[in-house]
Amino acid sequence: MTAVDPASDALASLGRARHLIARTTTAERVADAVREEVAEGRLLPGARLPEQALCAALGVSRNTVREALSQLVSERVLVREHNRGVFVAEPDRDIVRDVYRARRILEPAAVRHGEAFDEAGVALVRAAVTEGMAAAADDRWDDVGSANQHFHRALVALAGSARLDQQMALLLAEMRLVFHRMPDVREFFEPYVARNDVIAGLIEAGDREAAAVEITDYLHAAEKQLLAAYEQL
Amino acid sequence: MTAVDPASDALASLGRARHLIARTTTAERVADAVREEVAEGRLLPGARLPEQALCAALGVSRNTVREALSQLVSERVLVREHNRGVFVAEPDRDIVRDVYRARRILEPAAVRHGEAFDEAGVALVRAAVTEGMAAAADDRWDDVGSANQHFHRALVALAGSARLDQQMALLLAEMRLVFHRMPDVREFFEPYVARNDVIAGLIEAGDREAAAVEITDYLHAAEKQLLAAYEQL
DNA sequence: GCATATTTGTCCGTATGTATA
């Protein structure tokens, strides 16, 4: 290496980190596309995803499709039944209970003991509340649902751990599948717009303990409501 | 279907659930094998895993190997560098900090608010302490490390969420890679044998709050010690 | 700095076993 200028070291370092930026494989793009279809509800729980159909639709090989599907199975967006294929996950009561148990650990603890509880983090919580209230005022209930997810993601982000952020994203993706099984989502989002506002207020006031208690109660109520809805399914 | 006896319905139901038991794909077995090699320290952080070498060693095709490697990349056991291959992960200081932030949320909260805090769960915590003390008495420090992992897994299991259990397993797998970068693991395990005993005692006494506080302090100390060790690497 | 060898990313064809109409 013939270092002629002082920037060469930095450039060499950049070169070694090249794979970190803007490098996306075909399998990743396929996974992104399928994940989005599921998130948007265009692929409903229980829907089958034959490999050949995906190959044809996306213009990629079966190997690539299989890699993407495996990724989504590990995210619990899809489930694989051996020798039968992959399907969009259909979360049952047990899954709802497990997800809420996890959320009742993560979310209150992030608010109570999070190590990234700063102005920027609190502002994100408030922004999600504002987003939700605006959507509710316009009767855009799907958007209220999205805002609600932003709210809970912002709560966990107060912990300051990328790993927990990712875990929360997976849990919320599973929740989206739960809501897709419901006939009318409005009843599940409407009561929580105001509660989010209350929680954000407590957080802004610095009363982390009160906010955490409120979140715990909120999550118990939401789980109860969802499980009741499963009875009429 | 000619149902001749009352058991036929139950048998048919079993048949439909067949894929749930003992069905393992080749890719899964490959992933298990590689994961174990890494966990046991026979494949050290930074080691390269060429696809062809794995094909030859395991007698499977490249497609299958690639599926297994992708799985392990999503578990953060391996890292993929685009067009360069996959390597055993080399956790750096930032990763250690992130993992400990996550653990300081998960573990104390599971003890404080876990919804599976029962006799069986507490017994598993105690069993891990006993296992660690026996191994320490015999100077089997690798086994002390394993027992330590069982201890922390048992703490999170008090939350009663399979999803959190899985998340904790991933975090502990990353911790194993951190320890594999250390010259002598004894100094990292020895101080915590006694502390685990104290924590287990508090849990058995039903003082969940005191146990949680002790765990938080423990995790701060362990992180600090590891980051200090990184300075001399 | 260049030419070469190696390895990955991706595609294709195919054989086999399994599930379902």
Next chain:
DNA sequence: CTATACATACGGACAAATATG
């Protein structure tokens, strides 16, 4: 029971990126 469709797994191919002499 057979036929069909599909998933699993293998092997070969090739371009592009990377590593090496």
